Amino acid sequence: xxxxxxxxxxxxxxxxxxxxxxxxxxxxxxxxxxxxxxxxxxxxxxxxxxxxxxxxxxxxxxxxxxxxxxxxxxxxxxxxxxxxxxxxxxxxxxxxxxxxxxxxxxxxxxxxxxxxxxxxxxxxxxxxxxxxxxxxxxxxxxxxxxxxxxxxxxxxxxxxxxxxxxxxxxxxxxxxxxxxxxxxxxxxxxxxxxxxxxxxxxxxxxxxxxxxxxxxxxxxxxxxxxx
Amino acid sequence: xxxxxxxxxxxxxxxxxxxxxxxxxxxxxxxxxxxxxxxxxxxxxxxxxxxxxxxxxxxxxxxxxxxxxxxxxxxxxxxxxxxxxxxxxxxxxxxxxxxxxxxxxxxxxxxxxxxxxxxxxxx
Ligand SMILES: Nc1nc2c(ncn2[C@@H]2O[C@H](COP(=O)(O)OP(=O)(O)O)[C@@H](O)[C@H]2O)c(=O)[nH]1
Ligand SMILES: [Mg+2]
Ligand SMILES: [Zn+2]
Numbered sequence: 001x002x003x004x005x006x007x008x009x010x011x012x013x014x015x016x017x018x019x020x021x022x023x024x025x026x027x028x029x030x031x032x033x034x035x036x037x038x039x040x041x042x043x044x045x046x047x048x049x050x051x052x053x054x055x056x057x058x059x060x061x062x063x064x065x066x067x068x069x070x071x072x073x074x075x076x077x078x079x080x081x082x083x084x085x086x087x088x089x090x091x092x093x094x095x096x097x098x099x100x101x102x103x104x105x106x107x108x109x110x111x112x113x114x115x116x117x118x119x120x121x122x123x124x125x126x127x128x129x130x131x132x133x134x135x136x137x138x139x140x141x142x143x144x145x146x147x148x149x150x151x152x153x154x155x156x157x158x159x160x161x162x163x164x165x166x167x168x169x170x171x172x173x174x175x176x177x178x179x180x181x182x183x184x185x186x187x188x189x190x191x192x193x194x195x196x197x198x199x200x201x202x203x204x205x206x207x208x209x210x211x212x213x214x215x216x217x218x219x220x221x222x223x224x225x226x227x
Numbered sequence: 228x229x230x231x232x233x234x235x236x237x238x239x240x241x242x243x244x245x246x247x248x249x250x251x252x253x254x255x256x257x258x259x260x261x262x263x264x265x266x267x268x269x270x271x272x273x274x275x276x277x278x279x280x281x282x283x284x285x286x287x288x289x290x291x292x293x294x295x296x297x298x299x300x301x302x303x304x305x306x307x308x309x310x311x312x313x314x315x316x317x318x319x320x321x322x323x324x325x326x327x328x329x330x331x332x333x334x335x336x337x338x339x340x341x342x343x344x345x346x347x348x349x350x
């Protein structure tokens with residue numbers, strides 16, 4: 001195929017133009033994220049983006065945080081998911097507003113979807129927004145939403161090499177939650193090694209061990225988030 | 228995994244640019260993918276072929292180059308590549324936000340981008 005186009009270049013010389021474009025296709029999302037950030041700041045809402053693989057414990061962590069913080073904050077939860085509302089029902093039980101964001105086939109939330117979801121809320125009646133991103137460790141890292149803080153949840157059941165294999169995911173994280181501490185022994189995963197790996201990549205990230213079944217460590221997460 | 232969605236944006240931009248300039252044909256698109264994106268060049272090419280099918284830019288060549296991430300130290304102003312730290316037990320090395328020159332922290336200057344550099348077209 002390249003040969004054909006080379007021939008064409010020669011045949012039509014004089015009519016061929018190189019247009020310098022310098023267009024970043026990821027920039028649209030970043031710009032919209034900035035808009036979200038401004039809107040949230042305007043309304044004095046603290047927004048937290050929770051990322052992690054399917055089953056890592058994002059919903060469990062959010063449910064725990066909601067129980068812990070609902071006395072002090074007016075909370076809303078955005079729940080990014082492919083189609084189901086199971087998680088949304090779980091969190092609704094605690095009496096906070098939940099907006100399910102259906103991403104269809106997409107592997108991540110983007111700032112446009114978050115902007116639309118923000119329009120469904122009375123922003124004056126909220127001061128804390130917890131956003132559960134789609135269950136996927138990789139893609140959400142590429143799409144900032146405009147949140148103040150980013151949490152990455154990894155669980156020991158994902159094995160000992162999560163950080164080594166995906167270091168870039170942890171660079172943008174403010175807090176890294178290492179969940180399912182109760183299963184570490186059975187999984188033969190050294191949680192301190194995982195923590196060290198995170199600290200090597202991102203010395204400023206706060207690392208917290210949790211068991212989101214029992215609630216252990218959740219108040220430390222809240223503290224790490226300055227809540 | 229989101230190569231399909233990103234490539235759709237690339238194709239839309241190229242189509243728009245080419246038709247604005249009344250191009251007869253698009254010969255080549257020059258794309259730069261930052262090393263901190265999670266875009267797989269092979270998949271972007273795959274989607275490009277599918278998404279340009281039956282459009283007037285079908286058959287154009289997508290050239291992809293990678294670009295290394297650039298970081299800057301907030302303390303000593305070092306600008307360049309990441310520092311890598313070794314994991315002696317596993318014989319692997321990991322990039323770190325620590326400055327290679329001092330004990331400061333770096334911030335990312337570039338590498339999270341996917342830039343359409345230029346389009347070669349015949350008019
Ligand atoms: N043993 C154990 N199970 C957990 C823990 N945290 C979450 N789980 C369970 O792991 C499963 C997936 O959790 P969920 O919060 O839905 O993960 P998500 O997909 O990241 O939202 C559920 O069955 C949870 O009850 C934990 O700390 N220990
Ligand atoms: Mg969930
Ligand atoms: Zn430095």
